Amino acid sequence: MLALVDLVLPTECAACGRRGPVICPGCAAALGAPARLVWPRPAPAGLPPPYAVAPYAGTVRDVVVAFKERGAAGLERVLADALARSVAAAAASVGDPDDVLLVAVPSSSAARAARGRDVALDLTRRAAAIRRRSGCTVRVLPALRLARTVQDSAALGSQARADNLRAAFALRRGAASRLAGRTVIVVDDVVTTGVTLRECAVVLQAAGARVAAAATVAATQRRHPPPTL
Ligand SMILES: [Zn+2]
Numbered sequence: 215m216l217a218l219v220d221l222v223l224p225t226e227c228a229a230c231g232r233r234g235p236v237i238c239p240g241c242a243a244a245l246g247a248p249a250r251l252v253w254p255r256p257a258p259a260g261l262p263p264p265y266a267v268a269p270y271a272g273t274v275r276d277v278v279v280a281f282k283e284r285g286a287a288g289l290e291r292v293l294a295d296a297l298a299r300s301v302a303a304a305a306a307s308v309g310d311p312d313d314v315l316l317v318a319v320p321s322s323s324a325a326r327a328a329r330g331r332d333v334a335l336d337l338t339r340r341a342a343a344i345r346r347r348s349g350c351t352v353r354v355l356p357a358l359r360l361a362r363t364v365q366d367s368a369a370l371g372s373q374a375r376a377d378n379l380r381a382a383f384a385l386r387r388g389a390a391s392r393l394a395g396r397t398v399i400v401v402d403d404v405v406t407t408g409v410t411l412r413e414c415a416v417v418l419q420a421a422g423a424r425v426a427a428a429a430t431v432a433a434t435q436r437r438h439p440p441p442t443l
Contacts, residue, residue, distance in 0.1 A: 228286035229276040236288030237277065244273040245296040245431070249303035252433035254408040258376070261408040262400060262415050262428045265304045267296045270404050270432035278403060278432060282333050294340035296431045297401070301341050301352065304399045304427035312350050315393070315423070316342055317357045319402040319414050320383070322364060337431070338401045357389035357421075358414055372407050379413045385421055394422035399429050406434040 227238040249265045268274040280286040281293055305314050318338040326332050338354050345352045361384035367375045385393075400414045405428065415425040 228280035228284070228289055229273050236286065237292055241273050241277060242292050244268060245277065245292055249296075249300040249429070251303075251307075252405070252435075254405060254433070255436065256372075258408050258412045260416060261412040262425045263304070263307060264405045264408060264411060264428040264430060264433065265300045265307075266405060266430045266433035267299055268432045270406075270434040274432050282329065282403065285329065290337065290340060293403070293431055294337050294344060297337050297341040297403075297429065298344035300429040300431065301345055301399060301401065302348075302350075304429040305345075305350070305352065308397055308399075308426035312352075313397065314350075314352055314426070315396045315398045316352060316354045316401050316429075317398050317414065317418060317423075318354070319400065319410055320356070320358045320360055322360055334402050337403060341401070341429075355389065355392055357386055357393055358383050358417060359386045360384075367406075367410075372409075375407050376409050379409050381413075383414050383417045385417060390421045393418060396423050398423040398425045399427050400425055401429050403430060404432050404434065405430045 226233050227241055228236055229241040230238060232238045245268055247267050249267045251263055252266045277289055281289040301316065308314065316338050318335040321332040321334060335356055342352045342354045360382055362382060364382045365378050367378055370378060398418050400411050402411060405411060411428045418425050
């Protein structure tokens with residue numbers, strides 16, 4: 215009910231608080247750039263080339279957090295639009311851009327319970343729908359699940375993140391036969407160290423998929439790279 219009220223009677227920008235629509239034109243513009251290749255430093259071995267439209271900082275971070283953690287309605291469209299541009303750039307970088315399969319990084323069951331949905335999967339589905347309206351035959355396959363409990367990685371350093379996520383993902387039942395021989399783009403809302411995307415790519419590749427790229431809305435840029443592993 216709240217979500218509907220927000221859409222019909224927006225009061226203030228979810229990112230900056232300015233009175234008006236749920237996202238003001240200035241904050242929406244922060245997500246309006248073309249997607250580009252954004253390698254984390256250091257990039258984990260085996261990370262597919264990752265695309266994003268913006269650094270994960272400032273206004274963009276405020277928009278993502280408002281959407282993910284506070285469920286701010288009305289932000290999904292601008293985030294899905296950004297993700298669709300990232301998917302388009304990722305798809306353009308592979309050999310068969312009109313026939314790619316999108317696989318979203320799965321949320322933990324705790325995150326799904328807290329948010330009432332799988333944020334990355336929902337955004338991926340909307341981004342795919344946007345791409346299809348441009349004539350692309352992009353499809354979404356929820357191929358992955360978390361194989362075990364993982365810690366919230368937000369407070370973890372690079373090495374701890376890698377340890378936390380090692381072998382954390384597995385195929386969902388029935389997914390393997392739909393992945394073999396396909397060109398896949400793995401999708402998440404934000405890329406930080408790249409370890410999550412890499413771990414997902416490893417599982418998909420073991421099933422015979424060609425994981426050609428990764429697409430995200432935003433990329434964390436570290437000022438002080440941690441020590442290499
Ligand atoms: Zn704003």
